[in-house]
Amino acid sequence: MVRQRYAESMLSTRAQILDAARRLFVRQGYHGTSIREIAEQLGMTKTAVLYHFPTKADILAAVADPFLTDLEAALARVTTRQEVFEALLDVHLEHRTLLRDNVIQELTRLAQAPTLRRFTELMADANRIAAGPDPTLAEKVRAAQAIAALSDPVTAFADEPVDRLRAEVLRGVARLYAE
Structure with a gap:
């Protein structure tokens, strides 16, 4: 049960990161968007985003x-x-x-x-x-x-x-x- 909630949380966090990134990419372009901005959109740290996705690419x-x-x-x-x-x-x-x-x-x-x-x-x-x-x-x-x-x-x-x-x-x- 604990593993399942952790896995769901990880998927949810990844999905939230992708959703925020997509919105920013649309508004500012890929090159105009930083990982820091993606993190700020979600109230996360840059390190937390990088944990899920090592690079912006x-x-x-x-x-x-x-x-x-x-x-x-x-x-x-x-x-x-x-x-x-x-x-x-x-x-x-x-x-x-x-x-x-x-x-x-x-x-x-x-x-x-x-x-x-x-x-x-x-x-x-x-x-x-x-x-x-x-x-x-x-x-x-x-x-x-x-x-x-x-x-x-x-x-x-x-x-x-x-x-x-x-x-x-x-x-x-x-x-x-x-x-």
Whole structure:
């Protein structure tokens, strides 16, 4: 019982740190936010934050992790072009505030190796699936254009009703393949 409460407290503290960090990253940017400010938001010491996350980059990676985990899971279950478009769009819609708030852009600007590499590999997998087997250059380009077209509307219109936004994005992507 004591171990369980301790574990729940640790998870709760980590979640609180991530929530405070995300809010500050949105307001001030990653580089404009210090670990001290994150700690102050929570009434903690800087050392307490560093106990849970040794670096600010670790905090950013943890903020992005649910998005990347969902991308991995989505790509693991798709085999066709349409499935990859729908699965990626659903992940983008699920994490639309993270995308809207430019947290992923902060991650790519930071170029934090393992997390950025994970994201890059996932996008390469999505492009490969969307392009199909033995694709021509034209098919590769069209797939890359379609994959890229999934996130920007979600970011730009994150507050729109999800069902309508999803339908419009998929309609736009389909137009890329209309002959």
